[in-house]
Structure formats: C-alpha cells, structure tokens
Amino acid sequence: MVARTPEAFAKSGIEVRTKTEVVGIRPESGEVRLGDGSTLHFDHLVIATGAQARTLGVEGEELPGVFALRDLSDAMRIKAYLHDRNARRAVVIGSGFIGLELCEAFREQDMDVTLVNNHTLPMHRLGEEFGGRIIEELETHQILHLPETMAQAVDSASDGSLQVHTADSDILQTDIVIVAIGVVPEVALANSAGVRIGDTGAVATDDRMQTNLPSVYAAGDCCECRHRVSGKPVWVPLGDTANKQGRIAGINIGGGRAAFPGIIGSSCFKVFGLHVATTGLTEKEAGAAGFEPRATTIRGSSRPHYYPGARTFWLRLVSDRETGRVVGAQAVGYGGAVEHVNILAAAITAEMTVEDLAYADFAYAPPFGGAWDPIHIAAQKLTK
Amino acid sequence: MVARTPEAFAKSGIEVRTKTEVVGIRPESGEVRLGDGSTLHFDHLVIATGAQARTLGVEGEELPGVFALRDLSDAMRIKAYLHDRNARRAVVIGSGFIGLELCEAFREQDMDVTLVNNHTLPMHRLGEEFGGRIIEELETHQILHLPETMAQAVDSASDGSLQVHTADSDILQTDIVIVAIGVVPEVALANSAGVRIGDTGAVATDDRMQTNLPSVYAAGDCCECRHRVSGKPVWVPLGDTANKQGRIAGINIGGGRAAFPGIIGSSCFKVFGLHVATTGLTEKEAGAAGFEPRATTIRGSSRPHYYPGARTFWLRLVSDRETGRVVGAQAVGYGGAVEHVNILAAAITAEMTVEDLAYADFAYAPPFGGAWDPIHIAAQKLTK
Structure with missing residues (x-):
C-alpha cells in the first residue's frame, strides 16, 4: 500500500476532501451536510468513522504530556514531546496490547517505565498462566508493573514534570503519561442519522456491510460483526478486519456480491x-x-x-x-x-x-x- | 524423546534384542525365526522394517568414500571419513531434500560441492519457478549445480581421490561421493510371510495399521498410506508419519481403537x-x-x-x-x-x-x- 496525496487520488477520479467534517446525514434525500454548511449528494454512503481512545475521566487528563495513541498524528506528537522535554520517565496506564507495545517502545529509548494496571494481570483475558509470563517479560526488561492500581488524577509538579496519583495514594513522578485503556466506537453521526447501533454499541450491519438504511454501508472500527464461534455480535476493532469490511462494502456498492463471514477473534x-x-x-x-x-x-x-x-x-x-x-x-x-x-x-x-x-x-x-x-x-x- | 539403552528398556519390562535379524515370519503359528535358528512367539507382530537408500547401480558404487545417508551410523561414518581424509571436495548425487541438506552441510565445512542432478531442477516436483529459486540459493552459496547429469561410474584416481564419470563424459574429481537418490521400502520379509504389498511397492495396511494378516501390523517407512486429497494409496516415507503410524498400531494392539487418517503430503x-x-x-x-x-x-x-x-x-x-x-x-x-x-x-x-x-x-x-x-x-x- 502506497500513501497517496489528494492530488494522486484526483488523477484516478477520486476527490479527497481533507479537513472536512460531516456534521449530519440525510439518508432520505441522499445528502451529507458538511461543517461549512454545504451538502454532498450520495447514492451510497460508507460510514467509516472508526473508534476513539477511551478516556480516564480524571482530573488533569487534559494536561500537556498526557497522551492517547490512536493514529499517526498521536504518534508524531508523542515523539516530538519526548524529544522536546528530553523525557526519561513514562507512565503507561492500561495493560492491553497498545499499553504493552508502548512499554517496549519507551524502554527501547532507555526510559524508566511504569505500567499502571487496574487488573491483576496484563492482557487479563488470557488468564493467570499467560498473564504471568507477560509479567515475567516485563520484569526482565525493567518495566515496573503496578497491578490492581487505578490512576485517580494527574497534575503538574513544580519542576514541570507530571504526577500520577493512584487510588492507593501513591504518587508516580513522570515526564509523560499515556492513557491506553481501550477504545470506543465513534457512532454519534450514524446514530443521529437513524443507523441502527447494535447491543455492542457499534454500528450493526448485515454480512454485506449494509446498515438498516439501504443506501448506507459501514466498515471498520465503528462496526460490530458476528463472532463465528459464539454466533453473537461482537465488537473487536482491528486493522485487518477493517480492511476486509472495507473491501466487502466496496464490492457490494460496486455491484458485485460479497459477504463478510465474521471474525473468530484472532x-x-x-x-x-x-x-x-x-x-x-x-x-x-x-x-x-x-x-x-x-x-x-x-x-x-x-x-x-x-x-x-x-x-x-x-x-x-x-x-x-x-x-x-x-x-x-x-x-x-x-x-x-x-x-x-x-x-x-x-x-x-x-x-x-x-x-x-x-x-x-x-x-x-x-x-x-x-x-x-x-x-x-x-x-x-x-x-x- | 530420550535415547534409551536395552538395559533401560528392560526395567520397563521391554526386551530389546540388538544385532538380531528376523529371517522369517510364520503368521499361522505366530512365530518369527531369528538368524541364529531360534524362534520367538508373538500374539501381535509389528513390521517396521523401514526403507533403504536407493542405489545407482553403477560401477564403483561400493568404493570407500561413496556413501548413502540413511541413518545415524551412516552420518557417523561420513563424518569420520571426512575427518580421516581431510576431504575438501564433495559430489552429491540427487537433488531431493537429503541431497540439498548435504550440500549445505558440506559447504558449512568450507568444502567445494558439486550437485549432480539427473533432472533439470532440484526438487523437480515443485516446478520451474520454485526450482529456479532453489538453484539461485545454491549458486549464492557456491554450489556447482549440474542439471540433466547422470553419474555413470565412480573410480579411484591414482592420488587416492575419487572420480565420478558422467554420461556426458565429464569427470568430477572429489574426495567423497554421496548417493541421495531416494529410498525404497524394505518389504522382503513382509512379502515372504504373505503380507500384502500395495501397488506402491510398500506394505498395505488398513487405517488401524493392520495388514491382511490379522496378527500382523505394520508402521513407518515400509508402509503405504492413503492420500486424503487424491484418495489414492501413496508411499511418502517421512518421520512424522512413521511416528503417528507407530502410535496408532500400538493403541490398537493394546486393545484401544485408533485410526490413522492418512496423509496430505506435507x-x-x-x-x-x-x-x-x-x-x-x-x-x-x-x-x-x-x-x-x-x-x-x-x-x-x-x-x-x-x-x-x-x-x-x-x-x-x-x-x-x-x-x-x-x-x-x-x-x-x-x-x-x-x-x-x-x-x-x-x-x-x-x-x-x-x-x-x-x-x-x-x-x-x-x-x-x-x-x-x-x-x-x-x-x-x-x-x-
């Protein structure tokens, strides 16, 4: 996959509007309203609004130096911040795969890393034995793992560094804080247009990626899908699933027939x-x-x-x-x-x-x- | 798997007779005749006579310095020979996986290696594109690959080295020759006892590893088995298949029920x-x-x-x-x-x-x- 500019897309007859927000969908007239008040007509619409990083909802979360990692621009901002502040200490809140990958990335920069985990084990879904092996690996690489620890507030210390206050009244001194406690589907726009949201909280589609509105498809992290083992709708937002759903939606919109078979949670x-x-x-x-x-x-x-x-x-x-x-x-x-x-x-x-x-x-x-x-x-x- | 001595087996109630040849099977009386004239009684017999290296059938094949590689003792004899003669040149005849692995092993000892291949491509079953990639890899590692070349005779040169004569009248000077042109199933004993040999030339069994003689089972490289894709009996002697067949035969002889499902040629x-x-x-x-x-x-x-x-x-x-x-x-x-x-x-x-x-x-x-x-x-x- 080669990164393409709007100009390169235009040569293929595809108009790309960057920095353009859709503020409303009118499915009955086949229009989307843009932030500048103009409208765009559609025969088929694909909602691919993705997911947003979950927030802690604690005081100080908006301070400079507190980041979520969701997309490339987040990564670039984090990298610039590390460099500008010569950051030597990191607190990572959340022990899913993003949190764990960040522990590794910071440690590779020789930083001191503390992992704040509200569960007993990292990747707690995998259970005690495998979670224990992950803890061993973290310890081998000098990550300080704090199990059963809740971050309750973040504030700035007098020297310009950050302090994470835990529910146990510990104070963790750090230069950067990453909040990696998962994501939530971005469904506000879909919801307001009458697109059905499933019990998982994500957009419901059929196996052609069509929503309850015939002209509206959805694909990617904003969608739920069927788990082929449990048979139930699940929301497991991952990049490879998003790729597949996008392709299936495109084939069907283009007049072909393709069905997304669901996932098995790999x-x-x-x-x-x-x-x-x-x-x-x-x-x-x-x-x-x-x-x-x-x-x-x-x-x-x-x-x-x-x-x-x-x-x-x-x-x-x-x-x-x-x-x-x-x-x-x-x-x-x-x-x-x-x-x-x-x-x-x-x-x-x-x-x-x-x-x-x-x-x-x-x-x-x-x-x-x-x-x-x-x-x-x-x-x-x-x-x- | 730990290598065990006859003494260690004896402690488990298993008698191991080394250097003992079975020269005949009498299925009707449940006896095997040994080379020393004595007999052993059996309720169940497992024929696991394996396979033998194919020979070229050319003059000079029996000369010292011409080897097949079939078992550990072959490997030890080859190693000793390389050391004793300070061998610097090898000719490998045959381009299956044993021949190719030996090219690598000799090259790792800094020897000059010539691969004599009667086909155009190594691993010719895989076709031109993949065979070509294997040739590239051989060339990268300075293996001289001679395609469409037949070895017609081996003789000793006056300096004690060996000479491989090809059908094209080339003479390859070398210190060691390996004949790696495949294997043939060792079925003489089974055949003489009335055990049915399949069209592949190997022992035929059912999926319980039982032969046509109810008290006689067979397992391993001497057996054919069903290819699950073609549905036909095939002879593909490989170590993992042998392990599985042995286990299936053992379960059934021990009073359990197990079926070998066949292979897919992996x-x-x-x-x-x-x-x-x-x-x-x-x-x-x-x-x-x-x-x-x-x-x-x-x-x-x-x-x-x-x-x-x-x-x-x-x-x-x-x-x-x-x-x-x-x-x-x-x-x-x-x-x-x-x-x-x-x-x-x-x-x-x-x-x-x-x-x-x-x-x-x-x-x-x-x-x-x-x-x-x-x-x-x-x-x-x-x-x-």
Whole structure:
C-alpha cells in the first residue's frame, strides 16, 4: 500500500476532501451536510468513522504530556514531546496490547517505565498462566508493573514534570503519561442519522456491510460483526478486519456480491521478545457462549531439543467436550506462538474437532519443529 | 524423546534384542525365526522394517568414500571419513531434500560441492519457478549445480581421490561421493510371510495399521498410506508419519481403537537460508488426480514494508475449479514458507475452499505480517 496525496487520488477520479467534517446525514434525500454548511449528494454512503481512545475521566487528563495513541498524528506528537522535554520517565496506564507495545517502545529509548494496571494481570483475558509470563517479560526488561492500581488524577509538579496519583495514594513522578485503556466506537453521526447501533454499541450491519438504511454501508472500527464461534455480535476493532469490511462494502456498492463471514477473534502482538496470540474463545468465554469447555496447555519448542536455537512457547487449546470442536487457542512464547495460533485459526474457521487435529499431517523438519507438534499433543489430550 | 539403552528398556519390562535379524515370519503359528535358528512367539507382530537408500547401480558404487545417508551410523561414518581424509571436495548425487541438506552441510565445512542432478531442477516436483529459486540459493552459496547429469561410474584416481564419470563424459574429481537418490521400502520379509504389498511397492495396511494378516501390523517407512486429497494409496516415507503410524498400531494392539487418517503430503526442509514447504497436491498432481486445477503464486513478506527485517516468500495455492476446494500449496522463501503451508495443511485437511479462506480471520500484527495475508490474496484470486 502506497500513501497517496489528494492530488494522486484526483488523477484516478477520486476527490479527497481533507479537513472536512460531516456534521449530519440525510439518508432520505441522499445528502451529507458538511461543517461549512454545504451538502454532498450520495447514492451510497460508507460510514467509516472508526473508534476513539477511551478516556480516564480524571482530573488533569487534559494536561500537556498526557497522551492517547490512536493514529499517526498521536504518534508524531508523542515523539516530538519526548524529544522536546528530553523525557526519561513514562507512565503507561492500561495493560492491553497498545499499553504493552508502548512499554517496549519507551524502554527501547532507555526510559524508566511504569505500567499502571487496574487488573491483576496484563492482557487479563488470557488468564493467570499467560498473564504471568507477560509479567515475567516485563520484569526482565525493567518495566515496573503496578497491578490492581487505578490512576485517580494527574497534575503538574513544580519542576514541570507530571504526577500520577493512584487510588492507593501513591504518587508516580513522570515526564509523560499515556492513557491506553481501550477504545470506543465513534457512532454519534450514524446514530443521529437513524443507523441502527447494535447491543455492542457499534454500528450493526448485515454480512454485506449494509446498515438498516439501504443506501448506507459501514466498515471498520465503528462496526460490530458476528463472532463465528459464539454466533453473537461482537465488537473487536482491528486493522485487518477493517480492511476486509472495507473491501466487502466496496464490492457490494460496486455491484458485485460479497459477504463478510465474521471474525473468530484472532489477534497477536509482541512485547519485547515475547509473542502473544489468540484465536477463538478462551475457556471462560467458551463457557459463557454455551459450550462445555475443556482446555489443556502444552509447552512447545520451535525446534527439537537436539537442534540449536530452539525457542519455547506455550499453547493452550480449548475444545467443546460434547462435540470435540476446537473453539479457541491462545499462545505465548519466544517463537511459534503466532504461527500455531494461525494454524488453529484455520481449524476453528473450518469447525475442526480435536480428533481431526490429533494426527493431522503438518510439514515437519527439525529446523522448524518436532515430529509431534504441540497441536497434535494438545488435541490428543483433549480427545481422551 | 530420550535415547534409551536395552538395559533401560528392560526395567520397563521391554526386551530389546540388538544385532538380531528376523529371517522369517510364520503368521499361522505366530512365530518369527531369528538368524541364529531360534524362534520367538508373538500374539501381535509389528513390521517396521523401514526403507533403504536407493542405489545407482553403477560401477564403483561400493568404493570407500561413496556413501548413502540413511541413518545415524551412516552420518557417523561420513563424518569420520571426512575427518580421516581431510576431504575438501564433495559430489552429491540427487537433488531431493537429503541431497540439498548435504550440500549445505558440506559447504558449512568450507568444502567445494558439486550437485549432480539427473533432472533439470532440484526438487523437480515443485516446478520451474520454485526450482529456479532453489538453484539461485545454491549458486549464492557456491554450489556447482549440474542439471540433466547422470553419474555413470565412480573410480579411484591414482592420488587416492575419487572420480565420478558422467554420461556426458565429464569427470568430477572429489574426495567423497554421496548417493541421495531416494529410498525404497524394505518389504522382503513382509512379502515372504504373505503380507500384502500395495501397488506402491510398500506394505498395505488398513487405517488401524493392520495388514491382511490379522496378527500382523505394520508402521513407518515400509508402509503405504492413503492420500486424503487424491484418495489414492501413496508411499511418502517421512518421520512424522512413521511416528503417528507407530502410535496408532500400538493403541490398537493394546486393545484401544485408533485410526490413522492418512496423509496430505506435507513436508518441509531448508537449504541454506531458503525454506521450502509443500502440502497437498501440485497443480500437475491435482490434474492427474482428477481435479481441474487452478493455481496462483503470491509474493509475501514476513512483515509489512515499513517494518524492518521483512523476509520474502512465495506461496503457490492450488484449488479445484469446480468446487473451489483447496487441494495443495507450495512455498519457498526466507521466512513464512513453512508457517503458511501449515495453515493450508489444516485448510486442506478440513476440505476448505478458497471462498472459506478469502476473508478468514488470522492473527495479524506488523511484526508478523501484513493485514492481508498472501493466503487471503491467493484465495481471492482463485475465487474469481
């Protein structure tokens, strides 16, 4: 993908209006109202308003030096601030993947980093064992992890630095604060136009990405979609899903026929050397979705013991007791985690069972793994 | 897996007889005859006689310094020979994965290596494009690749070195010769006992690994098995398949019930920095198996262009035109090849279609790939 200017788009017959706000949609007349009072006509409209960073809602959040990281301009402002203030200390509030990636980014700049986590574990959805491995990785890299800690206010100290006050009355001295506590869908415009908002709080569409208003489509982080394992609408805003939804909307608007099949909740990230990946449901989520979950965790290696350079990972496989269907997988490790989760993403998409996987034929050679893959071993355990 | 001595096995109640040859099987009386004239009784017998290296059948093949590489003792003899003779030149005959791995191993010892290939391309099954990439990798590492070249005789030169005579009347001077032209199943014993040999030339079993003789099972490289895509019996002797067959035979003999589901022909290896992986059928094989194949090759990257450290790979996806079913995939590259082939191994096992894959939800983050995976792009191309 090459970044293109409005001029370059214009050559393709596409008019790009930068710094232009849509303040209202009139679906019945096929018009959008712009901030300057003018209107634009549409036959088809795509709402792709994305998501916004959640805010803490505490005093001092608007101070200079307190940032959210949502887009490229945020990143550039943070980078400029670090440079201008010669920032040496960072407080990161929030232990999702953005918060964890920022811990790594700041540490790579040799900064002192404190992670303020209102949960006990980072990426708490992944549970105690995997969350514990993330904590170990943070500690190895001198990140100060403060579990069960709420930020209650931010203020400026007399020397121009910032102070984060916690609910436990601790005061964290820092040069920069990042609030990375998740996102909320940006649906105000859609809502005001009569576009249906789903129970998740995001725009509801059908599998063609069409909203309840026939001329109005929606795509990307502002949309909910169907989870193919639980069958329920979910809101999991991620870049690859947004790409797919945009393409599907475009094909349908252009007169083609394409259906977005939904998601299975696959995602991954790395924090320092540790890779973390997940697909489908966790054991807890599987129970909530009406499955009777069974789960097992297998320690794997990117190579057999006799081959130098082996890297360890841990794979958790979740299946349904009655049907044997694979409903989820999570992995953390120093290699192999993402790769194994993506094999299982295919398996979950195809509704494979642990029996189907127990003796499945994967490409094997010692530079790439052992003759028995952790997927075989986990599936055999869950077959019994 | 820990190597165990006969004494260690004995403690588990397992008697291991080393240096003991079985010279005959009497299935009707449940006995095997040993080389020393004694007999052993069995209730269940497992034939796991493996495979033998194919020989060239040319003069001089028995000379010292001409080796096949089949097992650990071969490797140890080759290593000792290299050391004793201070070998600096190697001729490798055969361009399958063993031949290619040996090219790398010898080159790592700074030896001059010539690869004698009776085909035009190494790993000729993978076709021109991927074979060409393997040739490039060989050339980068100063391997002399001689395509369409037959070894016709080997003899000793007056200085004690070896000479390989080719059909084109070239003479290749060398210190060691490796014959790596494949293997043949070792079925003489099974055959003489009345065990049915399949059309592939290997032992035929059912999916419980039972032969036509109820008390006789077989497992490993001496066995054929069912290809799950073509539906036909095939002989693809590989270590991971052997492991699975052994386990299935053991479960059934022990009174359990387990079925070996067959293979889809997944395998991989590396030659220098190039990874090569395959699963299912090639386009040509798919045609021969009665499919109407479509195929496309996509250039992929282990990371998006803006993320440092990206490694290129090429993925070929093969589908059936009428049903859209994914019937094969091959990949070569400097990262990502094996990982992507294994995702597709799951897809092929589950009989997924290109439509199922076109918008499948894989775990994505920039350290691990792009938002559109080459699998998406290839599947979308084949969907049209």
